[in-house]
Amino acid sequence: MRRRLGPLLALALVTPPMARAAPPPPPSAGPAGVVRVWGNPGMAAALSRWTKDFHRIHPKIRIEAHLTGSDVAFAALYCGRADIALVGREAQEETEAKAFQWVYGYPPTRVPVARGSFDQAGRSPALAVLVSRGNPLGRISLDQLRKLFVASSDANARHTWGELGATGAWARRP
Numbered sequence: 055m056r057r058r059l060g061p062l063l064a065l066a067l068v069t070p071p072m073a074r075a076a077p078p079p080p081p082s083a084g085p086a087g088v089v090r091v092w093g094n095p096g097m098a099a100a101l102s103r104w105t106k107d108f109h110r111i112h113p114k115i116r117i118e119a120h121l122t123g124s125d126v127a128f129a130a131l132y133c134g135r136a137d138i139a140l141v142g143r144e145a146q147e148e149t150e151a152k153a154f155q156w157v158y159g160y161p162p163t164r165v166p167v168a169r170g171s172f173d174q175a176g177r178s179p180a181l182a183v184l185v186s187r188g189n190p191l192g193r194i195s196l197d198q199l200r201k202l203f204v205a206s207s208d209a210n211a212r213h214t215w216g217e218l219g220a221t222g223a224w225a226r227r228p
Contacts, residue, residue, distance in 0.1 A: 088115070
């Protein structure tokens with residue numbers, strides 16, 4: 055045992071310090087400040103997730119959210135109150151886009167995200183229907199969902215699970 059430790063100890067003492075693994079550098083202070091985000095309230099959940107991930111990399115930057123609507127977000131952007139506008143529609147060319155360009159000298163930069171309803175102007179953010187495993191339906195079609203959510207002229211109209219395909223005890227339940 056002593057014979058083996060001798061050469062290893064000698065090698066460790068003779069190895070120059072630069073050849074040894076250097077300790078990791080201390081974490082940099084990184085940027086600090088506030089990013090002001092204005093926009094559509096439907097983007098709150100996405101912004102919350104993005105903020106969590108962003109803070110892992112930039113813990114000293116605070117995200118300040120004002121999610122009151124797309125129209126307000128555009129105005130906040132060209133008035134200098136917002137750094138980012140999360141909007142649920144295209145900028146109105148005659149007013150919002152021109153106002154931004156007049157103030158800054160270039161058109162606003164568009165970065166499409168969460169485009170679930172991208173082909174229907176003014177109809178975003180996209181909606182999702184989630185169904186629990188305990189639900190009596192294995193699946194539901196868009197036509198069935200439309201039937202449930204479209205207002206009926208009959209104020210007493212009630213839908214049942216049976217209309218959606220449920221059988222047994224669930225068929226007559228409202």
